[in-house]
Amino acid sequence: MQLVVATTMLPLETVNDIFSFLSSDFTTLKKCHPLFPDIVERWLYASINLDNSGNAEESGGERSDNGLTIDTLSFALVLLDKPHVADYVRRVRIVLPAILCGRMHASIVLSALSKITSITLCWGDPRLPSSEVSWTSLHKTFREVVASRLRLPSIKEVTLPRIPNFPISLFDDCKGIELLSVQGILYPFNFEFFPRLRSLGITYQAYIAQSWGSDSTLRSLSLDFYAHFKDEDEYITFPRIIQSCSTTLVNLGLDFRN
Amino acid sequence: MLTNTQVQGSLVTLPALPALQHLTICTSVTFNYQSLTQSSSLEYALSLLRSLPDSSFAPGHVRLSLHAYFETTLPSGVLMESSGVLTAIIRTPGFLHPINLIIHVVRNMVSFPNRYRDIYRGSVDMPIIREDFELKRLVDEGQVIVTVVIE
Numbered sequence: 527m528q529l530v531v532a533t534t535m536l537p538l539e540t541v542n543d544i545f546s547f548l549s550s551d552f553t554t555l556k557k558c559h560p561l562f563p564d565i566v567e568r569w570l571y572a573s574i575n576l577d578n579s580g581n582a583e584e585s586g587g588e589r590s591d592n593g594l595t596i597d598t599l600s601f602a603l604v605l606l607d608k609p610h611v612a613d614y615v616r617r618v619r620i621v622l623p624a625i626l627c628g629r630m631h632a633s634i635v636l637s638a639l640s641k642i643t644s645i646t647l648c649w650g651d652p653r654l655p656s657s658e659v660s661w662t663s664l665h666k667t668f669r670e671v672v673a674s675r676l677r678l679p680s681i682k683e684v685t686l687p688r689i690p691n692f693p694i695s696l697f698d699d700c701k702g703i704e705l706l707s708v709q710g711i712l713y714p715f716n717f718e719f720f721p722r723l724r725s726l727g728i729t730y731q732a733y734i735a736q737s738w739g740s741d742s743t744l745r746s747l748s749l750d751f752y753a754h755f756k757d758e759d760e761y762i763t764f765p766r767i768i769q770s771c772s773t774t775l776v777n778l779g780l781d782f783r784n
Numbered sequence: 785m786l787t788n789t790q791v792q793g794s795l796v797t798l799p800a801l802p803a804l805q806h807l808t809i810c811t812s813v814t815f816n817y818q819s820l821t822q823s824s825s826l827e828y829a830l831s832l833l834r835s836l837p838d839s840s841f842a843p844g845h846v847r848l849s850l851h852a853y854f855e856t857t858l859p860s861g862v863l864m865e866s867s868g869v870l871t872a873i874i875r876t877p878g879f880l881h882p883i884n885l886i887i888h889v890v891r892n893m894v895s896f897p898n899r900y901r902d903i904y905r906g907s908v909d910m911p912i913i914r915e916d917f918e919l920k921r922l923v924d925e926g927q928v929i930v931t932v933v934i935e
Contacts, residue, residue, distance in 0.1 A: 544849060765798060769799045773802065777806045778804060778807050778808070780829070782811040
């Protein structure tokens with residue numbers, strides 16, 4: 527009790543600094559929430575993992591790099607009760623349902639998040655063959671909301687799973703992206719889309735080199751040859767990509783699994 | 785059986801990368817009931833590694849992640865062969881240690897008995913490591929870092 531009293535007498539900035547060290551310890555943050563609701567909520571909801579697969583209860587109390595795992599509907603109710611929480615969210619990860627049906631609650635939640643800097647979409651289990659789930663299979667409202675969130679000036683980091691027919695034109699007005707990771711083909715790729723890009727991860731195919739554009743200032747590059755390693759041109763052409771950023775590249779990853 | 789002669793010959797080399805600090809190359813080999821499935825990408829990854837000048841990177845800054853997929857339970861003969869193959873890959877000239885060896889045990893195979901999953905789960909003291917003295921030594925010395933994934 528004395529510790530609690532002593533802590534509550536500290537300047538808010540100091541208390542905030544203390545909680546910054548607990549940013550991924552959700553169990554402790556939840557326990558501290560009744561005492562410091564305003565400060566704790568800033569850290570508790572800074573990074574959220576919207577997952578309806580039933581993993582929320584299992585992992586909600588653990589440390590996680592993916593952020594606080596929470597059921598989408600539950601987080602929608604949090605926002606209904608405390609709309610200001612939406613502005614605390616900086617990173618959002620959305621686990622897409624493997625079986626797409628009806629309206630996705632994620633649309634409602636995502637549309638409320640206007641301060642996010644990072645957005646990640648990924649498929650939940652059980653995985654369907656990716657060829658069966660295209661961008662157009664997703665609910666129209668959800669697609670529109672994702673497109674609008676990608677265009678937020680605050681967005682710096684985007685991670686997308688393999689989504690056939692994902693329109694690269696969605697990146698037309700996303701000039702602030704610094705980190706982009708896309709499973710699947712991103713074609714035609716041109717650095718003019720991403721003037722601030724510093725980190726890129728893509729699935730490689732030989733014809734990407736043809737549209738690659740001019741030299742870049744990438745510091746990190748990951749090329750995934752996972753599903754397309756039958757064409758010998760890929761062996762020969764990918765060094766051209768690396769050559770384009772040879773003077774600035776610090777980290778290089780080549781995934782030849784097949 | 786994969787031998788060094790099958791992985792010789794560099795198809796391409798990387799350009800000069802003066803600022804590069806970390807290079808990670810990820811490849812795979814698959815073992816099944818009959819033998820291992822040879823992988824063209826494995827050959828390519830190995831030849832690429834062999835083409836790197838030894839002086840280009842500080843120790844530990846080139847990292848190979850070798851994913852070994854075991855698709856079913858293996859008879860002892862094939863298991864021993866698998867260990868030897870892994871060791872041959874790891875000892876291929878051009879490799880810089882440590883190496884990440886990620887062993888995937890495919891859980892959904894009907895013929896994969898539960899007792900093997902229990903043996904493999906979270907333990908580097910698994911048959912695939914024990915069967916080859918050289919591989920065991922590399923693991924014990926920390927030159928090969930083993931991660932077991934039950935899929």
